Amino acid sequence: MQNKRLVGIGLCCLLLTGCAEKNIIEDLAILEAGAYDLSESADNPLTTTVLFPTVTKEGKVDTMTLTANGKSVHDTFLKIQNLTNLKLVGGQGTILFGEELLKKGLISVVKSFTRDPEIGTRVKFAIVEGNAGKLLKKKLRSVEDNAEYLYTFLDKAGKLNKALTTNQYRFLRDYYDDGIDPVLPVFSSEGDNFELKGLGIFKKDHYITHLSLSETQILNLLLGNIKHGRLMINMEEIGDHFQLLLNSVHSKNDKNMNSGNMSVEIRLDVKGSVLEYTGTMDLSQEKYQKELETQVEKYLITSSQKLLTKLQNYQTDPIGIGKVVRNHSSYEKWTHMNWNMIYPNLPITVKAKVDLVNIGKSK
Template sequence: MPNKAIMLITTCCLAALLTGCEESNIIEKLAVLEAGAYDLSERSENPITTTVLFPTVTREGKFDTMTLTANGKSIHDTFVKVQNLTSLKIVGGQGTILFGEELSKKGLFHVIQSLRRDPEIGTRVKFAIVEGHAGKILEKKFPSIEDNAEFIYKFLDRAGKHTKVLFTNQYRFIRDYYDDGIDPVLPVFSYEGEAIGLKGLGTFKGDQYVTLLTINETQMLNYLIGDIRNGSLMITMNDLKSGENIQLSLSNINSKNGKRIDTTNMNVEVILRLKGSVLEYTGTKDISNEKYQRELEGEIEEYVRSNSEKLIAKLQKYQSDPIGIGKVVRNRLTYEKWKKMNWTMIYPNLSIHVKVKVGLTNTGKSK
């Protein structure tokens, strides 16, 4: 997210050029939105709650943030009410839009349709879910966070560069929602205690949030959805010799992802090939020895295979398909056969197996 001072000054200068207004005191007259949050209201006559956060500037040049909240019948209705709560002119610029847990479970289609019609909200604006009430994550003051909206934006920006499934914005959500044979996902944040943290990944069935994937499940999903470059993987598993839990950290992972479909018997095989470096290993094997390195590769293969299949079974249970198995099946069939197929009934009972091949390029640091 751009520096707040630069963003405010740039916006003000543009406003002055376009409107012909004097430049003096323009900053004090604008509220440039950094984030918006949408929740279900407790009032049936005004079912939507909107919370916005924007930076403020004092006459002494000190920066702070302010939040405003309003209930209404629709997104547009709440925005008009929010505007009436301040003498500042609210202008677009938000980098993040957050959705409350209950609203996400009910369905986001109508909210996102309203957001799409707003020309001030770009397709690259980042989407996320908040456990509980989304507006409260913007309102709450955290001792270690100066600007909650900026913190979330930078977190998503950084995470999205390293983990494919966490790269989520308006464009990707809408694309996966409308595409036949795949469901959207969104990061889920929590604000327990004195910090904002990533809870996991929310998976959807259509436009409804149906289940939360843990951090470990999220990293597995990352490798199931497609090829990955320069990925990482943190593994906790039992040492076969000592029986104790060991930590294994892999880095610089390049993975290849393939899927085989038997459309006659409706069987699917997901094939993963991973090559990476051992960053850290706390087990008892001397993995500089080629024999034990091969053994470790086999243990990693079994770990990835079993955890991937458990994750797929969980997704099938909730009829959520973020991997895009439906897209692969659809592409193997004619349009007529796909349309005749009741995919929502077939997918939960589909036989899906994962085959994994791991190669360690170096053994790094060990205990």
């Protein structure tokens, strides 16, 4: 009986194999990453660059990039297919966008991805200052595969800073939500390395500008709760002259709306361990620890208010203040509200409570 079952399973496997399209690995170009830029051609405005691994007859592993201009994503892919004897197969882990393309709007390109079953919703998105294809083609001594390096880079950054966790799913979710705007991490294509510059902010699908890494940390706190995070604080930004690194940061975020005077309040409750402190206070004494907590609270409030003012001036809402107002309003009131006119002048205040649970290492 057992032998008959094994024979039956074997026949099924043979039949299924015969029905499927055969793909020989040596004949495939398995795309690891893609880059999209605005071209200089009016007729073919989109430039696509793809990267895939190659193996020589001697068994040496390398990577290859191919580039083509076209009218759309699929048009460029068809042209790239004509540049190689290999069959292009999707599976990109990372997709990069040049900043000039983003200023024109990104949604038409991203919608093309949603119609392609070979591009998953978890593919990581990132912005490149200048030309995205140039970064994908860059050769670094210590990096064998740019695509794998960028993917692990973004994965690490997302674990340290939730605001940098961006992919196709999150971009589309925030784009279609009428109470928040999307964000994407920003890399520089200049220099000898891949450098993370900060976080790009959008108004719907149009790229506005990017926040510094310091501003990105504050945005991360304002977005929502944090577990096991890190926070680097340069107190020079508010007049003091020391640096503080907090580890094992746990932050709770509570946003509320006052319907009476139409204002929003954000409360931050931050706990963390002092990993490094370059100031002169003796943190083993409780009074100095309390003083440091007060200074950090002042820093968080001042930096948050400064960032919120900047975002309101740009009329972009990556924190989701609109969601707070929408969730505290009736459907009729929200739909009749001219949010784009209200948001830039909306009073938003931040309060912070900081608790340094242990002093760790200090100067």
